[in-house]
Amino acid sequence: MDLLKRAVLILLIFFAAMPLSAQESEEGNGFQPGPFIMNHIGDAYEWHITTINDTHISVPLPCILYSEKSGFHFFSSSNFHHGHAEYEGFRISESEQYKGKIVEMINGEEVRPWDFSITKNVFAMLFSMVLLCIIFIGMARNYRKNVGKAPHGFYNLVEPLVLFIRDDIAIASIGKKHADRYMPFLMTVFFFIFINNLLGLIPIFPGGANLTGNIAITCVLACFVFLITTFSGKREYWQDIFWPKTVPLWLKVPPIIPAVELAGMFIKPVVLMVRLFANITAGHIIALSFYSLIFLFGSYAVGAGALVFTIFMSCLELLVAFIQAYVFTLLSAIYFGMAVAEEHEPEKVPAA
Amino acid sequence: MNLVTPDFGLLFWMVLSFAILLFILKKFAWKPVLKMIKEREESIAKQLDSAKAAKEQMEQLTAENEKIMRQARAEREEMLRDAKATKDKIVAEAQDAAKIEADKIIAAARLEIQAEKDAAMAELSEKVGQLSVEIAEKILRRELSNETKQGDFMKKLVADISLN
Structure with a gap:
């Protein structure tokens, strides 16, 4: 009984602390529920676990790509630095058409490669x-x-x-x-x-x-x-x-x-x-x-x-x-x- | 819209891995599991059937036993009745036989008694006759010692004869 009470207390503290930290991290541009939800129900190249003070904690997953221009590519999704970086000519698109997908920049245009990534x-x-x-x-x-x-x-x-x-x-x-x-x-x-x-x-x-x-x-x-x-x-x-x-x-x-x-x-x-x-x-x-x-x-x-x-x-x-x-x-x-x-x-x- | 557009990579991996999963589970899991479940169910059903058959057999045996018991009881009763009848008959027969024998013995005894009686009577009458003759002799001897009396007697005898 004592153990149960302690467990409940720890959980309560945990849950009480969670919104605060989340709020702090989102304070910059305000919390947007739409993208947050869509992000969670959609697919991703890395498995995001949590974000504490702008540090993203996630499990990187392998990307397997075949481009008609540059052949096969095999690398870890951590190379994208959570979508902020470009790697081997690929990047995670932010455009309307391919949002969140890996695209290759060919002649300034986004082209979707054959994407066999372990998402x-x-x-x-x-x-x-x-x-x-x-x-x-x-x-x-x-x-x-x-x-x-x-x-x-x-x-x-x-x-x-x-x-x-x-x-x-x-x-x-x-x-x-x-x-x-x-x-x-x-x-x-x-x-x-x-x-x-x-x-x-x-x-x-x-x-x-x-x-x-x-x-x-x-x-x-x-x-x-x-x-x-x-x-x-x-x-x-x-x-x-x-x-x-x-x-x-x-x-x-x-x-x-x-x-x-x-x-x-x-x-x-x-x-x-x-x-x-x-x-x-x-x-x-x-x-x-x-x-x-x-x-x-x-x-x-x-x-x-x-x-x-x-x-x-x-x-x-x-x-x-x-x-x-x-x-x-x-x-x-x-x-x-x-x-x-x-x-x-x-x-x-x-x-x- | 992204949400309802199937992703090529995911389609590819899903087709491939689901087919492999189907194959592996079919071969190494579902077949043995379903077979084992079926076998267990069949053995349970068989055991239930055999239990039912045993129960039926027991019932049949009990019924048979009861029948035999009933038959035996009837037989015993019949035997008792027979024995009683036989006893009665034997007693009656014995009584009859005894009666006939007794009658016979009585009859024989009666005959013997009659014969003895006749014999005794014959002997008696012989004895009486002898005694009478002896007595008469003695009387006559005494009477005939006197002359007058002899005459009287003679006369009397003559009178008797004439009367006859």
Whole structure:
């Protein structure tokens, strides 16, 4: 009890001191919440941890660039000195078009090179993947060691999730016959999204990257779903798109319904992509907006209020982290289920 | 806008690493884990089935036992009833036989008694006859010692004969 009290006291002092130091450092040009938020939810070439008295503390990350003019370049992002310096002809752009990206100056014009840099998001992604491998290969080893016994410890927490994905997502949406084929993908997607959503809620390194709120990441996930759905489409799936049995002829001959269905093929993954991106980004923006309030007002009362709201939002975001991973996986499974459905049950048209 | 423009580098790394992640997890994690879970579920299901079968067998055995018990009880009752009937029959038969025997013995005894009685009567009457003759002899000897009396007697005898 005594220890708990002391911990709370230290935390309070820490939080009370934070806005003051932040305010001091931003005093020069005033705190601007817009760029602050955009900076946090966007990508970066270094992993910024904190700034104390104009000293930036950040983890430098490798830049890998290919320029059509000067070939391959490989160097540390610390060479840019937090965006203030130029290095090997590259610099971090401040223009409207390429803001925050590495550009090469060619004939006085900014040209974007092929940028394979291990950015904050790439690093966060690789980190989460290593974490996933450690967790689940460890799980497999643990299971191999205790054959026929219930898992214990951490894996006892993971197994219900695995069973949930298998029974309530895969088997329920795809059917028992084909579910096993899609399980590896569904589980990978679910745990990848879930763990990155959770890591995104941790405010300090190596968490805090807005990875699942990045359109490139959700785009790749949605593309995988699209490719798997399209390549596992059976005869009935294509028939439902191009010549659905239950649709009257006059809707099929000028291909109205087929056109809608064909568009639907692409809209479905696009919706998956946008939903995850928008939900996670919105969560980050709201949490950061509450933090910004503290610095905008610079008062302890607002700070305390914002803290309460931020804690509330964080709890909500924990829920969202799970829900979005679940929704993405469930909808993927439903699309796969539509692709492999064998007998098409005619929809019941209510008599009216 | 920057936020909704996918970054080429991130796309590249994501496609590459996600494909590798998918492969690694599929091979080294999901397959063994799912297989192990399935095996565990199957073994549990099998054990439940066998427990159910054992229970059914037990029930069957109990039912069979009860049936056998009931049969045995019925059999015992029947045997008791049979034994009682046999006993009754034997007793009745014995009584009948004893009665016949007794009757026979009584009859034989009666016959013997009759025979003895007849014999005794015959002997008695012989004895009586002898005694009567002896007595009559003695009387006659005394009576005929006197002349007059001899005459009287003669007369009397004659009278008796004439009457006959």
